[in-house]
Amino acid sequence: METTQKIALVLTIVGAINWGAIGLFDFNIVEAIFRTEVLTKVIYVLVGLAGLLNIGALFSHIETK
Numbered sequence: 001m002e003t004t005q006k007i008a009l010v011l012t013i014v015g016a017i018n019w020g021a022i023g024l025f026d027f028n029i030v031e032a033i034f035r036t037e038v039l040t041k042v043i044y045v046l047v048g049l050a051g052l053l054n055i056g057a058l059f060s061h062i063e064t065k
Helices: 003-025 029-034 037-060
Strands: none
Touching: 003 029, 003 037, 029 037
């Protein structure tokens, strides 16, 4: 797995954990750590881009006949 893909996977996992914490405990980990709206939005954008990269990785492993 190349480095970019690994970083994207880690960011996607961070996003999933954050959403789990929001759903279960009504606690936003990203906001609690970064405390500023600008940094929080940057992290959200990075997580969103990572998710898009992971979609591409998902379909790149499908074999065509």
